[in-house]
Amino acid sequence: MTGIRIALTGNPNVGKTTLFNALTGSRQHVGNWPGVTVEKKTGRIDWNGHAIDVIDLPGTYSLTAYSADEVVARDYIIDENPDVVVQVVDATNLERNLYLTTQLAELGVPVVIALNMADAAEAGGYAIDREKLSALLAIPVVRTVGTRGEGLDGLLDAAIREAETSPHHEHTVGYGNDAEAMIASIVDVLSADKDLTKRYPLRWLAVRLLEGDENALAKIRDSPAFTGVQALLSGIDPDEYEAAMADRRYEMIAAVLPQVRTAGAGGMNVSEMVDRVVTDRYLGIPIFLALMWGAFELTFAVAAPFVALIEAGLAWLSATVAGSIEPGWLASLVGDGIIGGVGAVLVFVPNIFILFLILSFLDDTGYLARAAFIMDRLMYAIGLPGKAFIPMLIGFGCNVPGIMAARTIEGEKDRLITILVNPFISCSARLPVYILFAGAFFGAGAGGVVFLLYILGIAAAIGSAKLFRHTILPGESSPFIMEMPPYRLPTAWTSLLHMWSRGAMYVRKAGTIILVGALVVWCLASLPFGVDYGSSASLAGALGHLLEPLVAPLGFDWKIAVALLFGFVAKEVVVGSLGVLYGTGEGGDALSMALLADPGLSAATALALMIFVLLYTPCLATIATIRKETGSWRWAGFSVAYGLVLAWLLALIVGHIASLFLGGA
Amino acid sequence: MSNVIKGVFGAVLGVLYGGLGMLQIVSAVTYLALPFVPASFFGGFVLLVIGAVLLTGARKFAQGLDEGVVFVNVGILLSVAFGAVTLLAAGAGALEAVIAEEAWSIADAITPAVYLAVIGAAGFLAWCRTFFRGLVAA
Amino acid sequence: MDPICPLALLSAGTEATIAEVRAGKEMRFRLAGMGLCPGARVRAQCVDRGSLIVSVGDARYALSRGIAMKILVGEPEAA
């Protein structure tokens, strides 16, 4: 036997991806809130001569999907026939998790239960009799602790055994005389269609049809049995059956549970107590803001000495380069182009790493889900469910996963709005621009200014959402319901790993896209031959002067115009381009000195520039993601145009107001 | 008995946080220079929030609600957490001064968020360790 | 058992049994998967003007007022 496909499924936040990573050695995103995984991911392993494909799926509460991510999970399991389904079960929450098990059993696929979070269950005083559970459900049950990689061998062995046992036992819930009679007659009608019989277990299909599942109805629409089924169903009220059948499933579970589990001590737990405070109607939002400010302090202050060290290193490097490389143009290429451009971006590596460390902490504690709840009231006022706040918080790291996270939003229009406003959330790539300009022009107030920029980004997102809701995408917001995971203490190790893998991406970007961008800008600034480097007679100057009229009302000169143009590729390129154009090959904090010395730049223009960078298109990758997630270039184009207009207007207004207070313009 | 102590602790620490937070904000707006209370608008805001949590706890204690202890505990946790953050930031400031060969004095590190957190930490050691032991590592 | 009041009107710390869910079909399937279906015992933990955090079995959910108004429960009782 060779290829085996194992699909990992289960309720949200039970540890599917943790197990997937442990099994395959991948580094997929794990987080302590429901809805982290929104796409299916495949990983391959070799195990005792078997080539095994492990497929990680988004979490789902049942096989009737509601949101886009659940559809992915459902369709894979129902339509792609994996050889075995491993249902990852949260051992601290057996009752609800087993509901999905009853549906999987009905579907007739080979199932293995990974009884995950066994450590948490044991710490909570639960004792679970796995053998008994396995016997009662006729499904193998394996104890696992995903975070520590315990039980993986046993899980793989059981999965392979199940995949290779053909016919395996089906064990389904009995729904009582009335429903069973209906199911039998539906099965009878369906069995006339041989094609359908081959593709789906008829009992499962009949149950879904009786419950009134639209998706099941769609599956038989083209079948000759369709009219017969319709005739059968027309006489009954599916709503009545649906409630009764759900009830039967829980009754079955309730009968199993006391036989296999001895409950731990009850009482109010820590999560519940902390939630009393952090979701308090008056204190909730202030606490959220205070935490955000704390995150800021860390990102700026703690990184500062490391930034200073890198600056010193770069200064030394460029001094060495200037002194030892011949001819002059090559020294300029290395000094101005590479060190000036890429160095300007690399300087901020410490800030970026700390930002990612904080975001990973936020991810793992479980506070993210609370933030969504706290914001629900505010979000409701603008016509979005509170859940839409989660993609925004993810956007603080990078807008691409932020936009993808919108898949968990149920309503299609809600999802579109959530996607379209995400680019206004200030991602990590914009941070270097702020640190550079706020640091140069606002001195001690820099932290506050940048904090306000982040708040402005949230405000722009929320305001735009309200605008879209009232104009192009009208409608009601879909209801908000979200599981609140227990708070967990992230281990230093997982947080650091998380930080490393995402921070390394930033460094890699500096070595690729930003390097290329810097080289292009350097060429433009050096050509045609013989021109003064970076002067307005160069190609860059010509390009900049072409664009200058567009941004002149904002107080930006041609150098900034060029930097903003190249910033379309990625926001760090703005800093990189300026580094090149200002010819600060001397490295160190020379760039901020050069900016400060430029008579064309004032604190007010710096503010306008930061606002412009905050609001205009984040990067090519984001545009591509909007295109992919909305399925149309129209929305991607709309997002770019809207962002540019908003950026231009707000930069103009704030720039002018600020110049009244700060002087200069 | 221990509840009375906790309620009073919450009230006193809450008032200190609220008062010093107010001072930090006022001096940020008016350019007032006070010793050991540096001007900081958002820093002051954070202190106000911690103060509000603690005072809410004290008020609930006074009303005889069990919830009071929850608010005081979380308030203490916030106090310690923000104390640690501020201390880290101050440490980084010192390091930066060393690197840039600038002047730095220990007084720069003595801010309300730090010295109030010392009181918070005492409360934490006295009451909160068991409270937070229920958390499971991720 | 007769539906008495929407879930949204429970006060913190009270328990009740769900009697009826007046939501669309898809929503009802989802809620059933979450354990929020007729017959389930729910306990309100944090309440804020209609939106609330409830516990059902070992799970805890946050619900907005909109959905909490559609879930009807029987006679609430102090836990």
Ligand SMILES: Nc1nc2c(ncn2[C@@H]2O[C@H](COP(=O)(O)OP(=O)(O)OP(=O)(O)O)[C@@H](O)[C@H]2O)c(=O)[nH]1
């Ligand atoms: N204590 C404990 N925590 C675990 C275990 N497995 C996973 N976790 C934690 O549970 C949380 C959720 O893990 P994920 O792997 O992201 O869960 P998931 O099922 O993929 O979640 P979705 O993709 O949102 O459906 C993370 O915080 C993990 O660290 C375990 O065995 N024990």
Ligand SMILES: [Mg+2]
């Ligand atoms: Mg996952």
